[in-house]
Amino acid sequence: xxxxxxxxxxxxxxxxxxxxxxxxxxxEAALETMRWPDGFRCPRCDxxxxxxxxxxxxxxxxxxxxxxxxxxxxxILQGTKLPLTTWFLAxxxxxxxxxxxxxxxxxxxxxxxxDTAWLLHNKILRAMSERExxxxxxxxxxxxxxxxxxxxxxxxxxxxxENKIPIVxxxxxxxxxxxxxxxxxxxxxxxxxxxADWARRHLSPGSQVLSDGxxxxxxxxxxxxxxxxVITGGKHPNELPQFRWINTLLGNLKTSxxxxxxxxxxxxxxxxxxxxxxxxxxxxxxxxxxxxxxANAVCCCRPATERDLRVAEAYG
Ligand SMILES: [Zn+2]
Numbered sequence: 001x002x003x004x005x006x007x008x009x010x011x012x013x014x015x016x017x018x019x020x021x022x023x024x025x026x027x028e029a030a031l032e033t034m035r036w037p038d039g040f041r042c043p044r045c046d047x048x049x050x051x052x053x054x055x056x057x058x059x060x061x062x063x064x065x066x067x068x069x070x071x072x073x074x075x076i077l078q079g080t081k082l083p084l085t086t087w088f089l090a091x092x093x094x095x096x097x098x099x100x101x102x103x104x105x106x107x108x109x110x111x112x113x114x115d116t117a118w119l120l121h122n123k124i125l126r127a128m129s130e131r132e133x134x135x136x137x138x139x140x141x142x143x144x145x146x147x148x149x150x151x152x153x154x155x156x157x158x159x160x161x162e163n164k165i166p167i168v169x170x171x172x173x174x175x176x177x178x179x180x181x182x183x184x185x186x187x188x189x190x191x192x193x194x195x196a197d198w199a200r201r202h203l204s205p206g207s208q209v210l211s212d213g214x215x216x217x218x219x220x221x222x223x224x225x226x227x228x229x230v231i232t233g234g235k236h237p238n239e240l241p242q243f244r245w246i247n248t249l250l251g252n253l254k255t256s257x258x259x260x261x262x263x264x265x266x267x268x269x270x271x272x273x274x275x276x277x278x279x280x281x282x283x284x285x286x287x288x289x290x291x292x293x294x295a296n297a298v299c300c301c302r303p304a305t306e307r308d309l310r311v312a313e314a315y316g
Contacts, residue, residue: 011287017092021291027084028059030292031071034299042066043074057083076123076301086110088295090120094128095280095290100260100273122272122309127301128294129275132282137172137183138204142246143211143220144169145190148257149266165270166190168198169253171245172207179245182278184253186270192219199223210242253277 047065107117205224
């Protein structure tokens, strides 16, 4: 069997990770560079002048204009009581786990209790997911509909199951027909309104969209995209070469989620899980830099409380 260049690329080994992010000072330095690549900027007053304050655990910047203390303040790490080395180890584990990692596994690896691991995990997933939404897909795009989940313990199975999540999966292709970016999102349903709204949020105008004959996909034209439907003639789109990449993506997604997450959690946190899955897929060519990319996403993400994170997210 041919070896895939992606699967066999050099990743960041655990000893390699420890050399880069093994101490609190190294993690602090990495965060500083990511937050202020052009030098300190106070998140409260925009001032440049600062001093350094050495707390019991964490070094902090003190703004000379307004006195504000910060290193993690203003990011999703704000107020954390965990060492930065624990956070960076979590970035590493989440980034390297090909089929995802559960909060329970994280708690074992990090040596923290389950509730702490859940919160840390969900903050990181939110940061990855928000980072993904910054970009629009463009160019040639394959589109497909699917359902995820649907097996609540004691609940109905199969069609009509109350926690089956309708999702739209899209992948953009380069001129050679290879996948570039993926976007997979939960939607409220497969109506024209839902797809039109989805297309406005995720596709760049002028994109060329290819889908099967499902009627609602015509609605991408309301977001100024071109649309071509491939009539599958009774065949499942899985059997058509035009849909090769979208089928591969959906197949891998289902494998990953069935092994890692429980369906009864998934219906509540679908958006976060799917966004983080695409974050990893879209950076699959640079496994060495994955830890740094996740740390960067975390620096860009606004603070969120546990309550914020436990509230079910809107689909879109
Ligand atoms: Zn300030």
